Amino acid sequence: MQLPPPKKERLQKRDILVDRLLQELGEGQVIHRAADLVVYECDALSAYRQQPMAVVLPRTTAEVSTTVRLCAAEDIPIVPWGSGTGLSGGALPLQDGVVLSLARMNHILDIDVENRSVTVQPGVTNLGVTNAVKHLGFYYAPDPSSQLACSIGGNIAENSGGVHCLKYGTTTNNLLGIEVVLSDGEIVRLGGKGVDRAGYDLLGLFTGSEGLLGIITEATLRILPVAELARAAMAVFDSVEGAGQAVADVIAAGMVPAGMEIMDKLSIEATEDFVGAGYPRGAEALLLVELDGPASEVEHLMGRLEGLLRQSGATEIRKAQNEEERQKLWAGRKAAFPAMGRISPDYYCMDGTIPRGKLPQVLRRIQQLSEISGLPVANVFHAGDGNLHPLVLYDSNKPGDLEKAEEVGAEILKLCVEVGGVLSGEHGIGIEKRDLMPCMFNDADLDAQERVKDHIDPDHLFNPGKVYPVLRHCAEGGQMHVHNGDLKFPELERF
Amino acid sequence: MLAQPTTPEAAQAHVQQALDNNTPLHITGGQSKSRLGRRIENTTHLDLSGLDQLVSYEPGELILVVQPGMRLDAIEQLLATENQHFAFEPPHWGASATAGGTTACNLSGPRRFKAGALRDHLLGIEMIDGHGQRIRAGGKVVKNVTGYDLSKVLSGSFGTLGPLTELCFKVWPKPETQQTLAIHNLDTTAAVQLMLGFAGRPCEITGLAHLPTHNAQDTQTCVRVEGPAPAVRAQLEELKKDIHNEVALRAESESISFWKDLRELTPFQPGPEEVLWRFAIPPASSLELLESLKPFELQRWGLDWGGALLWGLFPQNTTAETLHRAALDCDGNAWRFARDVEDTNEEAFTPLSSGVEKLNNRLKQSFDPKNIFNPGIMYKS
Numbered sequence: 001m002q003l004p005p006p007k008k009e010r011l012q013k014r015d016i017l018v019d020r021l022l023q024e025l026g027e028g029q030v031i032h033r034a035a036d037l038v039v040y041e042c043d044a045l046s047a048y049r050q051q052p053m054a055v056v057l058p059r060t061t062a063e064v065s066t067t068v069r070l071c072a073a074e075d076i077p078i079v080p081w082g083s084g085t086g087l088s089g090g091a092l093p094l095q096d097g098v099v100l101s102l103a104r105m106n107h108i109l110d111i112d113v114e115n116r117s118v119t120v121q122p123g124v125t126n127l128g129v130t131n132a133v134k135h136l137g138f139y140y141a142p143d144p145s146s147q148l149a150c151s152i153g154g155n156i157a158e159n160s161g162g163v164h165c166l167k168y169g170t171t172t173n174n175l176l177g178i179e180v181v182l183s184d185g186e187i188v189r190l191g192g193k194g195v196d197r198a199g200y201d202l203l204g205l206f207t208g209s210e211g212l213l214g215i216i217t218e219a220t221l222r223i224l225p226v227a228e229l230a231r232a233a234m235a236v237f238d239s240v241e242g243a244g245q246a247v248a249d250v251i252a253a254g255m256v257p258a259g260m261e262i263m264d265k266l267s268i269e270a271t272e273d274f275v276g277a278g279y280p281r282g283a284e285a286l287l288l289v290e291l292d293g294p295a296s297e298v299e300h301l302m303g304r305l306e307g308l309l310r311q312s313g314a315t316e317i318r319k320a321q322n323e324e325e326r327q328k329l330w331a332g333r334k335a336a337f338p339a340m341g342r343i344s345p346d347y348y349c350m351d352g353t354i355p356r357g358k359l360p361q362v363l364r365r366i367q368q369l370s371e372i373s374g375l376p377v378a379n380v381f382h383a384g385d386g387n388l389h390p391l392v393l394y395d396s397n398k399p400g401d402l403e404k405a406e407e408v409g410a411e412i413l414k415l416c417v418e419v420g421g422v423l424s425g426e427h428g429i430g431i432e433k434r435d436l437m438p439c440m441f442n443d444a445d446l447d448a449q450e451r452v453k454d455h456i457d458p459d460h461l462f463n464p465g466k467v468y469p470v471l472r473h474c475a476e477g478g479q480m481h482v483h484n485g486d487l488k489f490p491e492l493e494r495f
Numbered sequence: 496m497l498a499q500p501t502t503p504e505a506a507q508a509h510v511q512q513a514l515d516n517n518t519p520l521h522i523t524g525g526q527s528k529s530r531l532g533r534r535i536e537n538t539t540h541l542d543l544s545g546l547d548q549l550v551s552y553e554p555g556e557l558i559l560v561v562q563p564g565m566r567l568d569a570i571e572q573l574l575a576t577e578n579q580h581f582a583f584e585p586p587h588w589g590a591s592a593t594a595g596g597t598t599a600c601n602l603s604g605p606r607r608f609k610a611g612a613l614r615d616h617l618l619g620i621e622m623i624d625g626h627g628q629r630i631r632a633g634g635k636v637v638k639n640v641t642g643y644d645l646s647k648v649l650s651g652s653f654g655t656l657g658p659l660t661e662l663c664f665k666v667w668p669k670p671e672t673q674q675t676l677a678i679h680n681l682d683t684t685a686a687v688q689l690m691l692g693f694a695g696r697p698c699e700i701t702g703l704a705h706l707p708t709h710n711a712q713d714t715q716t717c718v719r720v721e722g723p724a725p726a727v728r729a730q731l732e733e734l735k736k737d738i739h740n741e742v743a744l745r746a747e748s749e750s751i752s753f754w755k756d757l758r759e760l761t762p763f764q765p766g767p768e769e770v771l772w773r774f775a776i777p778p779a780s781s782l783e784l785l786e787s788l789k790p791f792e793l794q795r796w797g798l799d800w801g802g803a804l805l806w807g808l809f810p811q812n813t814t815a816e817t818l819h820r821a822a823l824d825c826d827g828n829a830w831r832f833a834r835d836v837e838d839t840n841e842e843a844f845t846p847l848s849s850g851v852e853k854l855n856n857r858l859k860q861s862f863d864p865k866n867i868f869n870p871g872i873m874y875k876s
Contacts, residue, residue, distance in 0.1 A: 186850055195612065199847045199851055199873070208640050209643055228697045251557065256667070296728075297699065297723060385637045420636070441642065455861040
């Protein structure tokens with residue numbers, strides 16, 4: 001993995017730039033001492049580290065604009081930074097660039113129940129939005145596993161999803177408007193509190209653009225009324241394929257559960273050892289299903305769901321009888337990643353999406369890859385939308401293990417594309433999967449995307465070196481590396 | 496000149512020819528939305544209605560892939576065989592309506608405030624850009640963050656970024672049944688308040704419209720609930736407790752035809768001296784907008800999307816600029832519908848702020864540097 005090589009003339013401007021930033025923004029808003037910059041040397045993809053020249057912490061949109069203008073004038077690239085919880089290295093600093101952190105812009109600006117919207121600064125956390133409106137009976141639907149820490153600005157940049165996104169959509173489906181600072185410092189508003197916008201869907205373009213097109217300085221989010229009732233059930237199957245078939249049967253029956261998650265034997269065992277969620281030891285696969293909505297609907301559908309799961313071959317079904325039991329069922333799933341960290345010194349987490357019908361084929365191939373490499377692979381995934389998170393277990397202290405794991409990881413992602421899926425369901429491309437982009441898109445496709453960047457950020461001021469490969473051939477990339485359970489944010493749930 | 500390709504390759508050849516000769520193209524589908532946008536002239540007509548094939552339908556994956564000329568009615572019939580549908584409830588406005596044309600206009604029906612717009616259900620596209628290249632963006636799975644989401648950009652681009660050659664949609668299980676409460680004789684303020692309140696309830700309310708008439712007795716505010724029959728019944732009973740006016744219950748078939756009529760604009764067909772306008776606004780601004788429209792002799796009107804969409808018929812000599820101003824003042828935007836083929840509809844869409852306009856131009860430039868696709872259909876170049 002290569003980042004654009006640092007330019008000497010930029011590095012030479014470091015002191016001048018820091019002075020100007022200090023002059024414009026004040027002492028507390030600029031971090032420039034090496035010891036203080038350590039915190040910003042990587043996001044949650046900690047295998048790649050790089051200290052920036054400086055970190056700027058603006059408090060207002062005007063200060064963001066000033067920073068952008070200053071950097072643009074000196075040809076210094078900017079890496080936007082939310083909470084640094086991203087898993088694909090999208091916020092990895094550049095040696096000859098500055099990091100622009102939105103952490104100090106963390107105020108909730110407006111709660112508008114009538115328009116079912118909340119307007120926030122980008123540094124507000126995902127969960128912070130829900131917490132601000134919970135007392136009114138509302139919540140913000142996208143729920144990435146890092147929601148305690150991840151920021152709304154980062155969510156928009158990555159188009160974050162979560163376990164409920166089949167039914168409720170990802171960030172792009174729950175965003176009404178943004179304010180954005182462009183690479184010439186101009187401040188533009190896209191959308192507002194209405195659901196339809198005039199002109200091209202620029203809001204849709206900026207969402208998921210991984211910090212390449214502009215700096216988001218404000219966001220208006222759609223909030224939803226909290227469902228009257230949520231019920232969860234766990235079903236045990238003789239095979240992961242069987243659990244996959246059950247998911248297809250549920251959808252074919254016209255149900256769209258709020259969440260559907262599958263775990264394989266290895267994940268079940270590791271999780272049970274770790275948190276004791278009451279999962280059936282020895283089972284080949286389990287499926288968690290959650291229904292939510294009006295109580296009358298959930299209760300009606302729960303009975304039907306049970307029948308469907310039995311017909312699909314579930315050998316055991318356990319329904320959570322109350323909220324506490326529901327939370328306990330989820331606790332196991334949410335602990336699956338850290339549980340892996342206990343049984344293996346290292347793991348790689350992949351994030352491809354496949355058409356669900358290809359699950360048996362993909363699982364067989366993953367199993368083969370596991371056998372050939374000698375590395376165990378645990379499978380947990382968001383089954384409703386086909387988003388796989390295979391975890392390749394390895395030991396970086398064993399010579400050659402890391403390379404083998406990387407190979408298996410790249411093979412799995414290529415396989416996802418081969419069967420009609422995509423490289424990333426929710427973690428983003430960043431630097432992690434950047435060099436795999438040509439496996440999914442040809443030159444003309446990539447040209448069209450990069451041309452958009454060229455026209456909106458002509459000098460490539462924002463986050464250069466991310467998402468789009470420098471060399472266009474289907475290469476092998478790294479994935480989410482975790483050594484000795486050493487996640488950058490160990491306190492965050494990862495699922 | 497008329498070009499009617501039946502393959503993407505042929506469409507690409509027409510685009511290449513247009514690029515070589517510098518002759519703009521007017522891209523159309525079934526022409527059922529021809530009242531939208533500004534009139535464009537001196538173009539070669541690129542008719543995509545012959546690119547009408549089903550590419551694949553995987554009901555278990557909730558995925559449908561079609562060519563742009565495939566007709567909406569054919570698609571909906573196909574989806575119905577698997578008890579599925581487009582959740583965004585696209586308006587047809589004519590039997591010839593196609594998937595591509597609907598996408599180009601990003602048109603969504605009454606369920607939009609609950610289920611999202613067409614752009615929320617478009618997962619991937621294939622198109623021909625203004626460099627003559629066939630390009631793909633997005634994917635064919637429901638969850639994907641790989642690369643810029645160009646499908647969104649193409650939705651609602653009115654053909655100005657290039658002809659679409661393939662569309663991948665997320666389709667959805669059809670609710671088992673639906674019923675509608677028709678509340679009589681609510682005044683506008685009460686109706687808007689009721690809709691705003693109901694939209695914030697944890698119910699499967701998927702339609703909220705207010706249709707006033709000159710005779711107050713016939714004015715109705717309609718609330719649609721969808722889902723399994725017992726759940727629909729239970730929710731309607733709950734909702735009724737908060738309604739103090741006379742209420743009529745529309746059972747399934749009546750409910751379906753009511754919302755279909757609204758979607759198809761049956762109540763808003765313009766008379767000979769009238770022009771139709773559509774305003775998209777924050778729902779709580781609907782009263783303010785109605786107030787500001789009073790001086791313009793609003794003849795007939797109705798609210799959909801729980802107040803976020805206003806349909807209105809105005810005298811044909813109403814100045815477009817003033818109505819666009821009214822929309823902007825409410826943080827919204829408006830569309831003026833052309834009266835007929837002669838109508839140039841110069842100010843079809845609300846002007847953009849200078850920053851947004853700049854970004855629009857840059858995007859257009861990146862896709863279509865020679866400005867050959869539907870030039871001027873959205874805004875004066």
